[in-house]
Amino acid sequence: MSWQRHLRPTLAPLEVYDVPPSSAPSRMHANECPEPWPLEVREAFAEIVRELELNRYPDTSGRSLRRALAARHDCDPERIVLGNGSDEIISGLMTALSGAPGAGYLVIPTPTFVMYAHSAQVFGVDVREVPLNDALQLDAAGMRAALPGAAVCFLARPNNPTSSLWDAELIHGLVREFPETVFVIDEAYAAYEPGCSLWDPTGPSNQVHMGTLSKIGLAALRVGYCIAAPELALALNKVRHPYNVSQTSIAVAEAALTRFADVQASLLATTIANRGRLVELLRRVPDAELFPAHGNLVLLRLPSDARAHGLVTQLEEAGVRVKDVSRVPGLSGCVRVSVGTVEDHDRLAHALGLR
Template sequence: MHANENPEPWPDAVMAELAELVRTVELGRYPDASGRELRELLAARHGCDPARIVLGNGSDEIISLLLTALGGDAEPVLVVPTPSFVMYAHSARVLGYQVREVELDDALELREAELDLALRGATICFFARPNNPTGSLWRADVIERLIAAHPSVVFVIDEAYIAYAPGASLWRADHPEHVVHMGTLSKVGLAALRVGYGIAHPELAHALDKVRHPYNVSQTSLALAHAVLDRFADVQAEMIARAIANRERLATLLGALPGAQVFPSAANLVLVRLPSPERAAALVEMLAGAEILVKNVGHLPKLRGCVRASVGTAAELDHLERVLAHV
């Protein structure tokens, strides 16, 4: 319960059909370099031109492609709220970016004035919404105002967890040209496939393709992802609904710990603050001894004494409940 996957098992009938599909994959052939069929399916879902969609080996590759394509400045600048997904700042530093991190406020919300200042002269900004590791669903009006105020900055709205916040997506087909939408299948039951995607203005999408390695998404991943989205979307929706229900149970279990503060979450994770870093470390260690892995995030800004737990299956939460009964 530490990697923010959706661990709900796929039904046996679906797994059998997917296994048959894998049997048809020509292992001696490279995949379609652009993933055309999957891009067309994603474009139909989002109501946009397939030329705007770029596929990646998970969202991590889309992040790197964006930073690489936009990093031609003498000193490119990334602006990112913190704490947030670590790969934004990590990838930017590897590629020679100056990184301006703007801490969240005490409620783990965006600090608009500080971000507005940091964005002056910046190259790119990432907003994870919902955010990892906090689960926060940052205010849409704040993000929209910052986008409007800084037309020379590329804004990336990372909606990796948006399936767990129904109706909250900021995606619009008519977004300004300097806005990129990012999604992934990793958080909705397909983490093993490593399929992420970005939706950008056609010129930027072309720039991403120019720096993208050929055949970056495997034939097997392309075929299975397409099949799930095309034929088993209803099953996937049921898995997501169960995870949302389990999130509430997880929050209740963690909230019952002595002195615990549970933060609101719109993702498939729950953030809990314990009374001290020592209590947080002890909880992580105790759970690990019971073969339950959660993440101590207390070293991150604003998260002193905090532990992040991913939503588990009903059976995993049953086990967690039994273990926590002894705390």
Template sequence: MTIKVAAHIAELVPYPPGKPIEELEREYGISGSIKLASNENGLGPSPRAVKAIAESLSNLHRYPDGSCYYLARALARRLEVDPRRLVFGNGSNEIIGLLAAAFLGPGDEVITSHPTFLVYQNVVQAQGGVNRVVPLLDMRHDLEAMAAQINEQTRMIFLDNPNNPTGTVFTAAEFEDFLSRVPRRVIVVLDEAYVDFVEPELRLDARQYLDGQVPVVALRTFSKAYGLAGLRVGYGLMHEELAAYLHRVRQPFNVNSPAQIGALAALEDEEHYRLTLETTRREKARLRQAVEKLGCRTFASQANFFLIDVGGDGKALYEHLLRQGVIVRPMQAYGYPQYIRITPGRPDENDRFLRSLEQSLKELAYGR
């Protein structure tokens, strides 16, 4: 083809999503696989959400509510904020894209960490922006080094808290010290996709930074703790002036009707939410202890996942587990070639993972 494509687009590397169960079973001719790879809710969606969605399906011929009116008001009440401070998207990924579309131009610079959620850097590159990437320090955001990267071209900074893939967090004091070094013209994006799983005493309250001198945007999602990853619904929490600009570049009807209805029902199902957090916390601790008995090193995490140093080639172990119908996430793309990342599933799935891991470690001569 002779179509001219800008270099920053031609050089983009697509985001590598976790392997779907259906793809695995097609490739290997197996069934009954399990997936502990994509930080999904092991308990599944709220039964109330499933029921509400099923009851709404006869209205699929109607366009969705472009303003997410009922979801916005319910969430605003829960968060005790003005609904004008909420912008909803097709997953919080879309909010990342909207921020880039509204506030970045060619040559503008954005500071991120490595490793972190890979979408940040892709979105910046797609806008013709420049990524300034700072390595993590001891698996945590190096806020000091990130602040030192700020210059006249800096327009935005992305901080995922907890970090993906390490699950580490920074404290409110550390964040406030960092903000004191950020110019008022720079937007700080605080990605809190996994905030629900953070121990309460370690959580930041993003709301208290929305009216500060430095513009702060908090990103959250219904994909993790609320179990609605397949519906793609997330939101940004920000000053209403920033929100107004995002609405100018947001496509109409960007959140579909089942997603809005499911998210509203899930928000109201406090029992399922509580059970999700309790089960994740319990199973994560159990899995870490069992994995370490197999001779691998695990890392503490404030998210619904954790890293495992398998003592060998993480991708080879990943592929070995695939043949047993177990999907985990290899960490080579994140700069950790000996690591895998797992998300606790149901207890029976976790038991199966441990059996498969033990077999793979033995056959590959990894671990102890």
């Protein structure tokens, strides 16, 4: 007998989400915004950090940052809950929406972001997967068959790792047809498809908007958030640890979203423009099939897993790190490439023998 018998049995089959640090000159594997903030903005951030009282606790719920986000989303700040990255929001939602008598399960289209299923499995919540169709779009009939009785459904729009943008009308319809299911519309990558957001401050109470600063230039801060109906926001705040976002992150994020909003917009616009060149380059990889890209990531398929591994290794040796997703069910032969800077794309072109 050992203390290990007390471990939650749901943990045994799970893997630790880990990404080994990379010193590759071109890191095109993590779907970050590749553009660095200009030096003068980084100096302003440093000044903000210098003035912080590091001996004091941060605000318990990041009120000032919630106000800045509320202004962006035209909603009551009380509806916004901050997380240490949206990973923490996902876990908070699964905690709040599980454990009730006769509790429902999680429905997710697959492939999608891995942390939805991971968080559900930690809590022993059943996961019902609905495979995407060949065009990597939602299977409407499959979703309708899976949703009755579901507690929660995460829909990443655009999706990771497919970069696909799922039909808005279908999603609006599902949210209306299944009012007992909480639909979390994860818009982590929406900034890369201007105008695509489904966020509506007057929308139904079972629709949650989830966002993150990680993909829009601030991954190091670990700030995610959701906007939920007041009753769900209250439940999430009961689950959330107080002081879960550091004062450094609160203060820098607030400045980035307000004083430096124009600079941030230009970093994103540059990345959207550079996605075009990446797509052009990847199209020229022999035998590659490219899927339409709506986020800051591009998915391509090669005729075999071996060819996918070969491409990833060839790029790695040239200092370009991309993600081999060929083992993900439904993505055989696939490689995910995050948009880089002009220099990253030059390096990639050189590695591929292209100009």
